[in-house]
Amino acid sequence: MGRERQERLYRVDAIVLKRKEIGEADRLLTCFTRDQGKMTLIAKGIRKPASRKAGHLELFTHSRCLVARARTWDIITQAEAVNVYLPLREDLIRTSYAYYCAELLDRLTEEQDEQQEMFDLFLETMERLCQAAELRIPTRYYELRLLDLAGFRPELFNCLACGEEIQPTTNYFHYAGGGILCERCGVEVVGSRRVSLPALKILRYIQTRPYSALKALQLRENVHAEVEDILYHYMTYMLEQNLKSARFLRLLREQIRGMGEPADAERPAIGAT
Ligand SMILES: [Zn+2]
Numbered sequence: 001m002g003r004e005r006q007e008r009l010y011r012v013d014a015i016v017l018k019r020k021e022i023g024e025a026d027r028l029l030t031c032f033t034r035d036q037g038k039m040t041l042i043a044k045g046i047r048k049p050a051s052r053k054a055g056h057l058e059l060f061t062h063s064r065c066l067v068a069r070a071r072t073w074d075i076i077t078q079a080e081a082v083n084v085y086l087p088l089r090e091d092l093i094r095t096s097y098a099y100y101c102a103e104l105l106d107r108l109t110e111e112q113d114e115q116q117e118m119f120d121l122f123l124e125t126m127e128r129l130c131q132a133a134e135l136r137i138p139t140r141y142y143e144l145r146l147l148d149l150a151g152f153r154p155e156l157f158n159c160l161a162c163g164e165e166i167q168p169t170t171n172y173f174h175y176a177g178g179g180i181l182c183e184r185c186g187v188e189v190v191g192s193r194r195v196s197l198p199a200l201k202i203l204r205y206i207q208t209r210p211y212s213a214l215k216a217l218q219l220r221e222n223v224h225a226e227v228e229d230i231l232y233h234y235m236t237y238m239l240e241q242n243l244k245s246a247r248f249l250r251l252l253r254e255q256i257r258g259m260g261e262p263a264d265a266e267r268p269a270i271g272a273t
Contacts, residue, residue: 008069009077012036015062015122017102021047028073029057030106031065032122037113038106041065042073056081060088060098060126083123087130096256097135101125101142103252107239108150118149128211136224137206137214143231144207152238155179156204161189171195173230175237193233199226 017038018030025047031039046053056063056079066078088098105122109115121142128138147153158165159182160174172186173179173195180200186192195203202223206214219227232253 010067010069012039012065012067013062013082013119014039014041014065015119015126016057016059017106019057019059025051027057029076032105032109032119034116034119035114037115037118038109038111040073040111041067041076042070043076043079053079055084058084058089060085060102062123062126083126085126085130088126093256094129094135096252097129097139098126100252100256101129101139104143104146104235108146108152115149118146121145121149124211136228137217137219138211140206140227140231141211141214143235144203147235148207152178153207154203154234156200156207159185161185166200168197170197171200173234175234178234193230195230196223196226198223199230202227203230 012031013034014031015033016029017032020028022028022042025045027043027046029041029043031041033039043053043057045051046057053076057065057076061081062083062085063079063081065076065080068075068077085098088094101122105118109118125138125142129135132138144154154173155177156166156179158180159171160177160179161181162185164182166180166182169183171183171194172181172189172192174181174186174189174192176191177189180195181189181192186194198220202217202219205217206227236250
């Protein structure tokens with residue numbers, strides 16, 4: 001019995017993306033794990049007042065878990081929080097951004113598809129959302145890195161249609177094609193939208209620089225809005241076959257907007273290449 005029990009158990013390093021109450025006192029958790037990618041695990045009895053697991057399996061909490069194999073959902077038998085990212089719980093705007101990031105990760109991945117870099121990216125992003133004064137830059141960085149890791153890296157340097165190098169003028173973004181069309185090709189393609197030069201520069205800058213290089217980035221409000229809009233629509237386009245998730249992202253985005261952005265006066269846009 002003892003040995004059999006040992007073999008049925010395994011450890012995971014996990015972060016809780018989503019949770020759902022089931023049964024009398026249980027919770028079904030969508031977790032992203034370091035070694036096994038996304039998994040659905042069950043935490044039994046977690047809603048009982050005396051549960052020792054409760055504080056360790058909150059949303060966005062990074063925990064070390066001991067899990068028992070089971071027929072339907074594997075069962076979390078023990079959990080110990082590594083980081084609870086407290087500011088994400090205490091500040092509603094930070095909470096909304098974390099929800100948005102978790103939702104994207106959930107929608108862009110399949111179960112049991114190991115993605116260690118995504119796991120690390122998500123943890124780093126939660127840390128940044130706890131600390132940063134301006135939450136939009138870490139979120140845009142997260143979106144572009146996540147797109148890379150999920151295999152949807154947008155082409156920002158050469159025209160999707162003619163292959164020519166993109167010139168410093170107003171170009172077009174084509175969602176279905178996944179990138180930029182030059183001034184000449186873009187006008188003729190249905191479903192492409194204009195991209196201003198500052199917005200394209202910022203997209204390229206974020207796509208090709210480490211996060212440490214972005215800390216000093218200060219954008220005009222209209223550039224912030226344009227970059228956010230392009231990435232949001234690109235992701236919505238990719239998730240379109242799953243209309244529910246696209247709608248969910250839209251609701252989250254409206255919620256974030258409704259709460260307002262941190263005060264940010266007009267500042268000169270930095271010149272990025
Ligand atoms: Zn072209």
